[in-house]
Amino acid sequence: MNMKNIAIFASGNGSNAETIIRYFENRSDVRVALILSNNKNAKVLDRASVYNIEAVTFSKDEFYKSVEILKILKQHKITLIVLAGFLWLIPDFLLNEFPDRIINIHPALLPMFGGKGMFGMHVHTSVINNGEPVSGITIHFVNEVYDEGKIIYQATCPVEPGETPETLAQKIHVLEHKFFPETIDKVLSTIL
Ligand code: GAR
DSSP: OOOOOOOOSSOOHHHHHHHHHHHHHOSEEEEEEEEEOOHHHHHEEEEEETOOOEEEEEOHHHHHHOOOHHHHHTTTTTTEEEEESOOSSSOHHHHHHHHEEEEESSOOOTTTTTTTTTOEEEEEEHHHHTTTEEEEEEEEOOOOSSOOOOEEEEEEEEEOOOOOOOHHHHHHHHHHHHHHHHHHHHHHHHHO
8 A cells, every 4th residue: 555645844843743743643555754843842752752753843944945855755755744733834835846735724713814924822812802702723725825735624613802922822723733634644545
């Protein structure tokens, strides 16, 4: 059977990355082959080393101006790129090499509360300040505009009276950990 290889791009903590690694840990047909980060101090790199997964870090210049990243992805025969808390816009050369093969998770119900600068706690603060009764997660394909690619899956949670950005972030992480790995699995099953 052909092994399907996932590359995860993450900038920070990496709780989603770890959940994805664990979900596929005992599978013979899919594996997380590579973790890539723009942040040398990201906790996701420690998590990668615990699971013996190769990790690569890069600067902004390396990410946007060089084909080095592409070379590494090709060496690892990457089937699908997963953005799990990755904050930089994906350059065209990657979009062209991986058409409909790059997916992102966003901690709100797109098309609301998306776009440049809308990440992590900024998103939750805006949702609460806007008086939204409901928030949630969006898993979507990545295109050349932040948070505007085709939506694959959404799940919701209530925003309750007294909710803070921190409590909302916790609820959103529960949804992400529950639904992101299985959504990735479903997308992979459509790729031959
Ligand atoms: C997640 O909540 C993810 O949705 C968000 O960053 C967090 C990363 O958490 N992504 C964005 O805001 C992208 N715009 P993690 O590092 O614990 O997986």
